[in-house]
Amino acid sequence: MFKKEKTIKSPAARRAALDGRPLQTPPVRTEEKDDKLYVTVKFRRPKWQKFLGAEDTCQRTFGLDLYGRRVYESCNGKRTVNAIVKNFANANSISIPEAEMAVTKFMRTLMMKGLIAMEMEK
DSSP: OOOOOOOOOOHHHHHHHHTOEEEEOOOSEEEEETTEEEEEEEEEOOHHHHHTTOOSEEEEEEEEOHHHHHHHHHOBSSSOHHHHHHHHHHHHTOOHHHHHHHHHHHHHHHHHHTSEEEEOOO
């Protein structure tokens, strides 16, 4: 019935994304336990939750394993996504394309969860 539109990603958009500089959002607290890093962040609730009587903000804790922690700790606002990908590939003896796919997908998840933000060049 409805066709799904294809999104064409230009090489310029990909290059701009890889040149972005991810940085950690200020955590409420961090804790190391059982070879994991637990990061607690504060976030605003969606309007529908507030409509049902929830508070404006709440805290959420996310656990990061060794690989996730390496990527998260690399997000310092100084390194580009491309540099983080290359470092991850070298540290884990995997190809650059494989590392790029894994790291960028994980960074998208970190952004959606509110753990990092991305600085982009104009």
